[in-house]
Amino acid sequence: MMEIKQLSKVFAGVSGEVVALQNIDFSVKQGEFVSIVGTSGCGKSTLLSIVAGLSKHTSGEILVEGKAISGPGSDRAVVFQSDATFPWLTVSENIEYGMKVKRMSKEARKKKCDELLELLELEKFRDAYPREMSGGMRKRIDIGRAYAVEPQILLMDEPFGALDVVTREAMQDELLRIWSERRKTVIFVTHDLEEAMFLSDRIILLSPRPGRIKQIIDLPFARPRTQQLRESHEFYELRNQLRKIMG
Numbered sequence: 001m002m003e004i005k006q007l008s009k010v011f012a013g014v015s016g017e018v019v020a021l022q023n024i025d026f027s028v029k030q031g032e033f034v035s036i037v038g039t040s041g042c043g044k045s046t047l048l049s050i051v052a053g054l055s056k057h058t059s060g061e062i063l064v065e066g067k068a069i070s071g072p073g074s075d076r077a078v079v080f081q082s083d084a085t086f087p088w089l090t091v092s093e094n095i096e097y098g099m100k101v102k103r104m105s106k107e108a109r110k111k112k113c114d115e116l117l118e119l120l121e122l123e124k125f126r127d128a129y130p131r132e133m134s135g136g137m138r139k140r141i142d143i144g145r146a147y148a149v150e151p152q153i154l155l156m157d158e159p160f161g162a163l164d165v166v167t168r169e170a171m172q173d174e175l176l177r178i179w180s181e182r183r184k185t186v187i188f189v190t191h192d193l194e195e196a197m198f199l200s201d202r203i204i205l206l207s208p209r210p211g212r213i214k215q216i217i218d219l220p221f222a223r224p225r226t227q228q229l230r231e232s233h234e235f236y237e238l239r240n241q242l243r244k245i246m247g
């Protein structure tokens with residue numbers, strides 16, 4: 001569904017050029033959950049922002065369903081770490097916002113919003129404002145907003161990075177539940193190896209300066225994934241192995 005071919009990105013910094021990404025080459029299958037992992041500065045956010053169409057690459061290509069991307073598009077939705085909910089809108093108005101921009105009819109918007117509120121277990125909060133909700137619940141609204149516009153690819157940049165460990169794991173479980181019900185292709189950026197291992201089908205491990213692919217790892221874990229996996233010996237072993245590779 002998506003192909004990244006020989007992608008490079010060079011920034012012209014104050015103290016000279018920074019090669020943020022060099023010869024990045026991989027493809028993503030329809031419905032696949034792929035994580036981009038690496039230490040700080042390896043180019044994860046730069047890569048996601050290029051795929052989102054928010055910044056331009058220096059060379060190479062990105063094809064979505066065979067078509068080169070030339071900017072942001074409704075085929076891709078992004079969920080960032082920072083809170084993207086509009087504080088002056090209620091939960092349901094937040095979820096309906098993107099559909100309104102897409103000029104969907106009121107009835108269609110309401111139908112989809114009701115479905116998503118149920119999926120996200122937010123029905124009781126439909127008329128609440130984001131300020132009345134916890135960080136984890138606001139993240140669920142963000143995911144709902146992204147799903148509402150029916151993108152082909154969901155791009156997530158450290159979406160749970162600002163949450164405490166317990167809420168973060170609960171959100172990982174939640175994301176997998178939603179993803180298994182409504183399969184979307186997901187590209188998920190994180191510096192948290194365990195988060196990537198728990199969620200993904202594959203991990204693209206980047207190394208910094210210049211940002212390059214160090215290794216691509218197929219995760220051997222069956223789905224559905226549960227707390228038991230996080231506590232298993234095989235999970236622990238693979239984490240140690242990958243940590244060594246990450247350096």
Ligand SMILES: Nc1ncnc2c1ncn2[C@@H]1O[C@H](COP(=O)(O)OP(=O)(O)OP(=O)(O)O)[C@@H](O)[C@H]1O
Pocket residue numbers: 011012013018019020038039040041042043044045046047191211
């Ligand atoms: N606008 C910019 N101008 C110059 N250099 C930049 C710019 N944006 C990013 N860089 C550089 O590109 C490299 C990759 O940055 P990027 O933010 O993509 O890394 P990252 O892996 O997402 O890091 P982190 O996990 O800390 O967010 C870094 O060396 C960074 O300093």
